[in-house]
Amino acid sequence: MPASPQLPADTARDTARAEGAPSFSPLYRQIKGLIIGGLQAGEWKAGEAIPSELELAARFGVSQGTVRKAVDELAAESVLVRRQGKGTFVATHAEQKIQYRFLRLVPDEGAESLGRQLLDCRRQRAPAAIARQLQMRSGDAMIEVRRLLHSKGQPVVLDDIWLPGALFKGLTAERLEQHRGPFYGLFEAEFGVHMIRAQEKIRAVAADAETAELLKVAVGAPLLSVERLSFTYGDKPVEFRRGLYSTATHFYRNELN
Amino acid sequence: MPASPQLPADTARDTARAEGAPSFSPLYRQIKGLIIGGLQAGEWKAGEAIPSELELAARFGVSQGTVRKAVDELAAESVLVRRQGKGTFVATHAEQKIQYRFLRLVPDEGAESLGRQLLDCRRQRAPAAIARQLQMRSGDAMIEVRRLLHSKGQPVVLDDIWLPGALFKGLTAERLEQHRGPFYGLFEAEFGVHMIRAQEKIRAVAADAETAELLKVAVGAPLLSVERLSFTYGDKPVEFRRGLYSTATHFYRNELN
DNA sequence: AAGTGGTCTAGACCACTCT
């Protein structure tokens, strides 16, 4: 008999209901919430294995099948990664394979191996537009990072990244430069912030003078403007970035379903 | 005991194996293949209900749980749509809700209600580049459609659409003009061609003279170039289109996971 | 051989829709 989580067959119904909110939370969703809680609490870190399904089932007082369904959803959301015979692991952006999980830029030909060049890393006050997106107050402490990505020596991406100062205390240009691999890997390892999902708004824009010089294109050249809002557990927005992509030798790849 | 499909516990292993191909097909994937077969054969049409899980389980000689897992995957791929209490339905692009399932263009403010303007619909020989994408031969019979999409009276999208002539026999400008809703709905209803998945390659480009006039922007203005290759069952490419999006009042929205 | 996730089954009951 389930002990810790309440049974859906009992009194555990969600009686309070907002507009369109579900009227009923199945047991496996509650288990899913408990697992997410463990991840948020840092019980298991990025890349580590979580307990086996049978262990979790025993801990939560439910059957293996119920744990399995909870883990299935988390695996579908790329929060967890299953490996048959080995266990279930906390997903990480620092994986050797498939670097830059959120970067959809693909070269027209050949493989990718991006070089990074840090331009700037400074403390800033949040501009109103960015504060709103991150659910902060205008003027709150933030960190702004600017950097270039190069492919075969040519600059292809100019990123302007905004992070809440409260979450990324002690982030400096040195630490960013020392670190290998994507920033998101550093954020996980050093600050316990996992990016699990993001929204992008894409537009075509003309390069201004400063951008044109950095990306080595003509002033007025068409560029892809990619505004990304990244979320951690609980749909909490924790990063805003604006990328300008030069699409002469690369394209943005998307899959529709 | 399962009858029609072979049991994975028996001799049904995939013994032939290509590079990286799976060495083992679980029963539910075979069931999934049988359901897809029924869809391809036109046994159930777009928007119609397929048989209940218990019926399918009886037909295929497996348990309900195995059918359920097959349907789960097809629902995750948006090939089928489940509706509790009612049944499982063949997904359609002609739904009242969420028109234009593959169109990711969103207005900066307000709701969308797109007007369509057909520019051209003609028989053509396949250019080499397009034939290659559609796995056809250069010079094969094709139909080329050009059209504009308007939002609040302003042109926002210029589409150039290429379809294999063999699959869309009898497609004329009249039928395209008469039809209400997305083209993909017409393709399903009239030609039995379901688009279930697509890949897009996105770039920023400068408007040429003809495009500028049609979209009412300046020559050289930055536009989003969206090349879409659409697939039907069995990963068969059946449409290539190139859209030019004006992103002054709209943006391309994408979700990353 | 032991432990992990993956598959398959059978049965019970719940939530939702329609008649």
Place this chain on the structure above:
DNA sequence: GAGTGGTCTAGACCACTTG
């Protein structure tokens, strides 16, 4: 009330990894 999909359980066995 009957029929649908949705949840949960318990148990058996398979596939894969590691010692």
